[in-house]
Amino acid sequence: MSIILDHVNYVYEAGTAMEFAALKDINLVIPDGQFIGLIGHTGSGKSTLVQHLNGLLAPTSGSIYYNGADIHDSDYNKKELRSKVGLVFQYPEHQLFEIDVFSDVCFGPKNLGLDKKETELRAYAALKQVGLEDEYFYQSPFDLSGGQKRRVAIAGVLAMKPEVLILDEPTAGLDPKGRDEILDQIAKLREETGITVILVSHSMEDVAKYVDRIIVMNRGQVLFDNEPGEVFKHYKELEQVGLAAPQVTYIMHELKQRGLDVDTDITTIAEAKNEILKALNK
Numbered sequence: 001m002s003i004i005l006d007h008v009n010y011v012y013e014a015g016t017a018m019e020f021a022a023l024k025d026i027n028l029v030i031p032d033g034q035f036i037g038l039i040g041h042t043g044s045g046k047s048t049l050v051q052h053l054n055g056l057l058a059p060t061s062g063s064i065y066y067n068g069a070d071i072h073d074s075d076y077n078k079k080e081l082r083s084k085v086g087l088v089f090q091y092p093e094h095q096l097f098e099i100d101v102f103s104d105v106c107f108g109p110k111n112l113g114l115d116k117k118e119t120e121l122r123a124y125a126a127l128k129q130v131g132l133e134d135e136y137f138y139q140s141p142f143d144l145s146g147g148q149k150r151r152v153a154i155a156g157v158l159a160m161k162p163e164v165l166i167l168d169e170p171t172a173g174l175d176p177k178g179r180d181e182i183l184d185q186i187a188k189l190r191e192e193t194g195i196t197v198i199l200v201s202h203s204m205e206d207v208a209k210y211v212d213r214i215i216v217m218n219r220g221q222v223l224f225d226n227e228p229g230e231v232f233k234h235y236k237e238l239e240q241v242g243l244a245a246p247q248v249t250y251i252m253h254e255l256k257q258r259g260l261d262v263d264t265d266i267t268t269i270a271e272a273k274n275e276i277l278k279a280l281n282k
Helices: 046-053 078-084 101-111 116-129 146-158 176-193 204-210 228-232 235-240 247-257 269-280
Strands: 003-012 020-030 035-039 061-066 085-088 164-168 196-200 213-218 221-226
Touching (some): 020 221, 035 204, 046 085, 046 164, 046 196, 078 085, 085 146, 101 146, 116 146, 146 164, 146 176, 176 196, 176 204, 196 204, 204 228, 204 247, 213 228, 221 228, 228 235
Parallel strands (some): 035 213, 085 164, 164 196
Antiparallel strands (some): 003 020, 003 061, 213 221
């Protein structure tokens, strides 16, 4: 088992007038190799939760284990943990600072104490993994498009060879083409390497298309934790907490109500197309 959260609670500004419980009794097991979607409205606890996974935040109470070890033991190596559990923040391009793309991606592995050759090999491999063309390697990262900057930021984390990749709203602010390119690349990376991916997103369409499992957060608690089809069966409950199912789910329910014999658990456009054609050909 890769990551275990055992009765994790987190309180901001504890003991003050501003005290706020951001996480309440979270119990989760995140196994190796899974592609997880973490969804919830603003303020639901998503970002607070993922910042606990690599020790950026410490729980007010409860424990977090990575490969069986408590990450908050006094002798635990947090630097090594953060190389294994990589977190890409929302708008990560704001963290780019080197003179060129290649130097920026070298920063992480260089800080791990790796020699120049290994650092550069890792940087090159990571940039290829995110699909950035060689012609951009020695350009200033600030001259790139939003989607390209996002790829560079992700490559900077991948260059440290994490076992878990956490992406906090990686497509925020991108156009549909840029969003699809980023997520397709992440899906391909996960398929090729077996890396664990945790995708924090507001987009129901994105999580429905890519993930194996969805964790829904609401007011600091886990509301649902299941496969996408099972979670989106609860679309009425999701609406009550400010979320929704993918548009495809609503369309399939509408078709069912109008007499077409279709599976209402469909969550992606590709599945919907096949299901509708099958129903029409009966």
